[in-house]
Amino acid sequence: MTNFATRRRFFGNALATAGLLEASALAGTDTAHPVHADGEDYYDKLGVTKIINAAGTYTMFTASIMPPSVQAAVAKAAKHPVRLGELQKKAGEYLAKKLKCEGALVSAGAASALTLGTAACMTVGNRKAPELLPTEVSGLKNEVIVQKAHRYGYDHAMKNCGVRIVEVETPEEYERAFTERTVMTNFFNAAEQGQIGREDWIRVAHKHGVPCFNDAAADVPPISNLWNYTQMGFDLVTFSGGKGIRGPQNAGLLLGRKDLIEAAAWNNNPFDETVGRGMKVAKEQIIGMVAAVDWFLSQTDEGMDAEFRRRANRIAAGLKGIPTLTHEIHVPPVANHIPHLVIRYDPARVKKSPLEIAEILRTGSPAIELNPSTGRKSGTTGLPSDENTIVVGVWMLEPGEDLIVARRLHEVLSKAVA
Numbered sequence: 001m002t003n004f005a006t007r008r009r010f011f012g013n014a015l016a017t018a019g020l021l022e023a024s025a026l027a028g029t030d031t032a033h034p035v036h037a038d039g040e041d042y043y044d045k046l047g048v049t050k051i052i053n054a055a056g057t058y059t060m061f062t063a064s065i066m067p068p069s070v071q072a073a074v075a076k077a078a079k080h081p082v083r084l085g086e087l088q089k090k091a092g093e094y095l096a097k098k099l100k101c102e103g104a105l106v107s108a109g110a111a112s113a114l115t116l117g118t119a120a121c122m123t124v125g126n127r128k129a130p131e132l133l134p135t136e137v138s139g140l141k142n143e144v145i146v147q148k149a150h151r152y153g154y155d156h157a158m159k160n161c162g163v164r165i166v167e168v169e170t171p172e173e174y175e176r177a178f179t180e181r182t183v184m185t186n187f188f189n190a191a192e193q194g195q196i197g198r199e200d201w202i203r204v205a206h207k208h209g210v211p212c213f214n215d216a217a218a219d220v221p222p223i224s225n226l227w228n229y230t231q232m233g234f235d236l237v238t239f240s241g242g243k244g245i246r247g248p249q250n251a252g253l254l255l256g257r258k259d260l261i262e263a264a265a266w267n268n269n270p271f272d273e274t275v276g277r278g279m280k281v282a283k284e285q286i287i288g289m290v291a292a293v294d295w296f297l298s299q300t301d302e303g304m305d306a307e308f309r310r311r312a313n314r315i316a317a318g319l320k321g322i323p324t325l326t327h328e329i330h331v332p333p334v335a336n337h338i339p340h341l342v343i344r345y346d347p348a349r350v351k352k353s354p355l356e357i358a359e360i361l362r363t364g365s366p367a368i369e370l371n372p373s374t375g376r377k378s379g380t381t382g383l384p385s386d387e388n389t390i391v392v393g394v395w396m397l398e399p400g401e402d403l404i405v406a407r408r409l410h411e412v413l414s415k416a417v418a
């Protein structure tokens with residue numbers, strides 16, 4: 001035993017015996033700095049504005065709030081050190097079983113899962129390959145096939161591995177695009193266009209022995225999507241942990257084939273010479289991800305849909321009497337597939353534009369963020385919008401906040417009536 005370990009054991013035993021291991025007892029000895037055992041409000045201390053999230057699971061608005069059971073699991077996990085490798089492995093095994101797939105890994109979000117999944121396809125069966133990424137990949141397969149309509153900002157998560165993206169449009173181009181360098185295909189699950197559907201995409205790739213990744217980051221509910229795409233034949237699928245599942249924002253799920261999940265783990269921390277070394281998920285967030293999946297599986301699609309419609313209708317009811325105002329409830333087809341409240345009015349009668357309304361709410365008290373489609377010529381994925389449309393994302397509101405949003409919208413809109 002090392003000297004350090006001996007000493008730690010000694011002090012640990014001594015402290016435990018003395019009953020001094022209570023954090024409050026230890027911290028309480030420092031009288032110059034008062035300690036809030038139940039946690040100080042560091043947002044207040046730092047002067048960070050707390051917002052009401054009437055937008056949705058957007059990264060810039062910190063995505064979601066973890067449900068109380070998940071927050072409690074995170075707090076509990078913070079109390080004990082564990083072996084990171086064992087935690088990663090056992091969390092993955094638990095998730096794979098719950099989500100009906102061969103293997104699972106908790107990544108640092110969906111973008112991280114896309115990087116680790118790409119690295120897995122490049123290095124599967126070659127334990128020495130991870131250290132070659134991203135700059136020495138000429139000896140590895142390094143081409144990823146993607147439909148032109150599926151190109152997006154997250155392509156960069158694949159490029160982090162040193163791959164080249166090969167773009168295709170027609171089924172014929174797709175067939176011809178496979179070479180001995182093809183390592184993976186990527187399918188953007190919520191893409192609004194693209195000539196090739198999921199089944200054909202998988203069938204052709206598998207004919208060439210190439211694995212298919214599906215980025216379904218924002219695509220729950222329905223809950224069953226958590227296994228629909230792996231069961232359809234996608235070799236790797238990702239979901240963001242902090243979006244609809246309401247886990248930690250810096251966590252995500254990489255699900256799929258056992259050999260690929262194993263290879264993804266080689267490319268991840270705690271190993272140093274890997275693309276995933278800087279994508280660490282701390283023990284608290286690994287546990288938070290697992291607890292969030294448990295929470296999400298305890299919900300029902302019908303229950304969530306009904307609750308979000310109730311909120312949308314409560315807000316709409318609060319806007320009665322605003323002249324020319326109409327509303328509808330809109331459910332986007334794939335990503336963010338939950339009821340949103342869409343509000344329109346005649347700008348000749350209500351003389352503030354949706355963008356101006358959004359700004360007043362953003363800078364008001366309490367600060368409210370509306371969906372970023374508000375007042376935009378075209379909405380974010382799957383949402384209708386034009387310059388005269390307000391979009392309220394209701395699903396990330398905390399209990400009671402729908403009434404605050406209704407009150408503030410009513411105040412601001414009624415003031416603008418000519």
Ligand SMILES: *Cc1c(COP(=O)(O)O)cnc(C)c1O
Nearest residue numbers: 109110111154217218240241252
């Ligand atoms: C949000 C999103 C991501 C990134 O998810 P993170 O968990 O924030 O990394 C990736 N792909 C798509 C399609 C997304 O919507």
